[in-house]
Amino acid sequence: MSDSPESYEAAVERLEEIIDRLDSGQAGLRETLDLCREGRELVQYCAAELDEVGEGLKELRLDDLAARLDASGAGAETP
Amino acid sequence: MGETVEESRLSPRSAGPGLPGPFAVGRYARKLQEEMRKRARVQLIGEVTGMGRSKVQAYFELRDSEGAIPCAIWLNDLEKAGLSESSLRDGAEVVISGGPDYYPGGGQASPSFSFRATSIRLAGEGDLIARLEALRKQLRAEGLFELQKQLHRPRLPKAIGVVTAETGAARHDLVAGLERRGWGGSVIWGFAPVQDRHAAPAIGRALQDLAARPEVEAIVVTRGGGSLADLWAFCDETLCRTVAMLRVPVVSAVGHERDKTLIDDVAAVACSTPTHAAEAAVPLDCIAARESLERCALALRRAGEGAIGTRSRHLGALARGPARALQRERSTLNQKIREIRAASERGLAERAASQRRIGTVVLERARRRGVERAATALEQERSRSEAIERSAQRSLQRRREALKKAAVALRAHDPERTLERGFALAETAAGEPVTSAEAAAAAAEVKLRFADGHVRARTEGEVERER
Numbered sequence: 344m345s346d347s348p349e350s351y352e353a354a355v356e357r358l359e360e361i362i363d364r365l366d367s368g369q370a371g372l373r374e375t376l377d378l379c380r381e382g383r384e385l386v387q388y389c390a391a392e393l394d395e396v397g398e399g400l401k402e403l404r405l406d407d408l409a410a411r412l413d414a415s416g417a418g419a420e421t422p
Numbered sequence: 423m424g425e426t427v428e429e430s431r432l433s434p435r436s437a438g439p440g441l442p443g444p445f446a447v448g449r450y451a452r453k454l455q456e457e458m459r460k461r462a463r464v465q466l467i468g469e470v471t472g473m474g475r476s477k478v479q480a481y482f483e484l485r486d487s488e489g490a491i492p493c494a495i496w497l498n499d500l501e502k503a504g505l506s507e508s509s510l511r512d513g514a515e516v517v518i519s520g521g522p523d524y525y526p527g528g529g530q531a532s533p534s535f536s537f538r539a540t541s542i543r544l545a546g547e548g549d550l551i552a553r554l555e556a557l558r559k560q561l562r563a564e565g566l567f568e569l570q571k572q573l574h575r576p577r578l579p580k581a582i583g584v585v586t587a588e589t590g591a592a593r594h595d596l597v598a599g600l601e602r603r604g605w606g607g608s609v610i611w612g613f614a615p616v617q618d619r620h621a622a623p624a625i626g627r628a629l630q631d632l633a634a635r636p637e638v639e640a641i642v643v644t645r646g647g648g649s650l651a652d653l654w655a656f657c658d659e660t661l662c663r664t665v666a667m668l669r670v671p672v673v674s675a676v677g678h679e680r681d682k683t684l685i686d687d688v689a690a691v692a693c694s695t696p697t698h699a700a701e702a703a704v705p706l707d708c709i710a711a712r713e714s715l716e717r718c719a720l721a722l723r724r725a726g727e728g729a730i731g732t733r734s735r736h737l738g739a740l741a742r743g744p745a746r747a748l749q750r751e752r753s754t755l756n757q758k759i760r761e762i763r764a765a766s767e768r769g770l771a772e773r774a775a776s777q778r779r780i781g782t783v784v785l786e787r788a789r790r791r792g793v794e795r796a797a798t799a800l801e802q803e804r805s806r807s808e809a810i811e812r813s814a815q816r817s818l819q820r821r822r823e824a825l826k827k828a829a830v831a832l833r834a835h836d837p838e839r840t841l842e843r844g845f846a847l848a849e850t851a852a853g854e855p856v857t858s859a860e861a862a863a864a865a866a867e868v869k870l871r872f873a874d875g876h877v878r879a880r881t882e883g884e885v886e887r888e889r
Contacts, residue, residue, distance in 0.1 A: 351578040351706070358718055365725040372729055379726035386719045393712055395580055396607040400600060405583070405612040405631055 348385065351392045358385045451526030451533060458535075463521040466491070466537065467549055469619055470514045481536065482510075484518065487659040493518060495539040503542045513619030515545035515651055550650045554657050557684055561659075566666035570690040573671040577706040579639035581608035583632030583670075585625055588613040592644040592675070592696045599700025604708035610638060615655075616645040622658030629661075633670040640671050640703045643685060644696045647678040656683035665689060675699035841873035849876075859885045 348354035361382045364370055370378060468484040468491075475481075481494045495518070510516070518539040527533030561567065586592050588611075600609070612628030615621045625643065632641050643665075645653070655661070656676045662684045665672050671690035675698060676683050686692035693699040833839065837847060848856040849869045856862045862881045870879050 350576060352576070355577075355711075362718060362721050362725075365721070370729075372733055375725060375729040379722050379729070382718070382722040382725075386715055386722065389711075389715050392578055393708055393715070396578065396605050396708060397712075399606040400597065401606070401608045402597075403608060403610045405610055405628060408610065408635070409631065 348388055351389060354385045354389050354392075358382060358389070361385070448526065451524070455524040455526055458522045458524040461522050463519065465517055465519050467515065467517045467545055467553060469512075470510055470516050471512050471619065473510050473512070484516070484537070492534070492536045493520075493539050494523075494536040495520075495542055499540050500542065505542065505544065509544060510542075515550060515654060516542055517545050517549055518542045545651070547650055550654065550657075554650070554684060557657065557659055557662075558687060561662060561666070561684065561688065566663065567687050569666045570668070570672055570688060573669070573690055575671045575690060575702075575705065576639050577704075578708070578711075579607060579704060581610060581635075581637040581639060582703050583610045583612055583629075583635070583638045583641040585612045585614055585628045585632065585641065585643045586645055587616045590616070590646060592646050595696035596642060596644060596675075596700050599697040600704060602697075603700065603704055603706070604712070605700075605704045605706075606708075607704075608637070610635065617648070617652050617655060619655075621655035622661040625655065626658075626661045626664045629664060629668060629672065633668045638670055640673060641668070642673045642675065642696075642699045642703050643689070644675040644699055645677070653677050653683050656685040659684075661685065662688045673699050673702045838873070841871065844873075847871045 348357065361378045365375065365378055365382075466484055468486045471483045471485055471490075473480060473482040475497070479494050479496050480500050481492065483490045484493050485491075518537070519541045520537055520539040523536055523538035525531075525534045525536070584593070584596060586596070593611075597609070610632060612632050614624040614628045616625070629641060629643065632638050643656075645656075650657075653676055656674075665674075665685055666688040672685075672688075673691045673693060674683075674685045674689035675693040675696050676685060678694060682692075691702040693702050841847060847870070848862055849871055850856055850865055851867065851869060853869075856865060856868050862868055863883070863885050866881050868879050868881060869876050
């Protein structure tokens with residue numbers, strides 16, 4: 344992928360623009376092929392983003408995270 | 423004395439030998455007590471903390487986010503209020519009536535300041551609403567309601583923080599809501615009490631800790647329903663100021679739909695239930711998004727394949743174009759020729775039929791005119807002959823009448839008619855009338871004719887003239 348999208352929202356917005364342009368039938372051959380390539384990259388990006396939140400809820404406790412942070416901080420200071 | 427106290431506090435530089443006094447401190451303390459007791463009696467509202475009792479009175483602090491006052495109430499006044507010890511637990515919102523007081527102490531006893539309450543009651547809904555409205559007005563005026571709403575809320579956060587009670591239905595409702603959207607990111611729980619005087623500071627700390635974690639993209643604060651007093655922690659001014667200043671968007675879902683706490687005003691989004699909070703924290707329905715993405719992928723594949731397929735078909739059609747165009751022209755020409763031929767034949771037939779129609783019409787008109795003329799002439803002739811006939815009849819009649827008149831006239835002059843009246847006619851022998859005496863004398867013999875016959879007569883003598 345040439346430029347990674349800013350966010351999922353930006354990717355979806357661009358993807359909708361691409362589909363609209365293709366559906367309009369006004370894109371020439373070169374533009375159509377470029378749009379298809381860009382669209383496929385955006386689909387891959389969005390799918391990867393969805394995959395990241397697709398494996399079930401991970402529950403963490405703020406206290407545990409803070410304790411872990413403290414422990415690692417203390418460990419780093421200890422020679 | 424009040425002025426002296428005020429001056430010494432406000433003008434430390436003027437402290438020195440030039441000031442009034444020195445006064446005996448005991449007397450000064452008594453005077454201070456009198457001044458305190460002169461102050462207006464008022465009602466105060468706040469949270470009770472540190473309730474304790476001696477033999478004669480109960481003492482506590484009345485506090486809110488901006489400050490506190492030590493309070494005391496005689497036990498008999500407290501008993502009149504009829505409040506149980508549990509209802510005056512730390513954090514209870516109460517309204518007290520009374521005024522400031524100062525205990526000057528004594529030889530052994532320590533002096534102290536307190537607000538002497540003469541009555542105490544639990545704060546009602548109305549008190550809390552009035553206080554909430556005042557806070558709301560103040561925070562709105564400071565623009566704190568808008569800060570959170572200006573923050574960007576990602577549609578698909580990877581991690582969200584949640585501040586709620588560890589044991590509560592809200593926690594499970596939120597998780598169920600997230601799972602229903604097909605979202606399986608990270609939830610970082612910042613558990614905190616949600617209903618006592620420790621609640622607001624604990625919630626505030628949890629929010630700040632969660633917001634400090636870089637992976638957290640949104641924070642949900644939630645708890646179930648309750649009275650306004652139960653939800654009062656979420657109207658805490660310090661907590662609400664903390665929320666307003668956070669860099670991470672906060673979604674609040676406190677109480678039920680009818681409960682509107684101050685945190686709902688400052689949060690980026692206020693929801694009525696934990697389920698709605700799940701939707702607000704993760705706006706993207708991941709299940710629907712996956713389906714939509716599949717449709718996009720399919721549309722792109724079709725567009726890519728279609729673009730080449732359609733164009734190659736178009737090119738093929740163009741290659742076959744000239745022969746097809748020639749054939750098309752030829753067909754067009756043949757068609758035109760057939761049309762011209764048919765049109766000319768049709769024109770001739772139409773013209774002949776037209777001529778025939780014209781002939782028939784003209785002859786018919788001429789025949790009709792002839793017949794009409796003959797009929798007219800006949801009619802005129804008939805009229806004329808009738809006129810002649812009528813004229814002849816009239817003429818005959820006239821003649822008959824004239825004849826009849828003539829006959830009558832003639833009869834009147836007939837000599838026979840005269841003879842019938844007794845006259846006699848003298849005639850010659852030859853029958854010629856003798857019309858004078860001369861002639862009679864001359865004739866010598868005359869015939870006298872009467873009506874019934876005649877006789878012969880002789881004339882004698884001469885004519886004797888009539889005189």
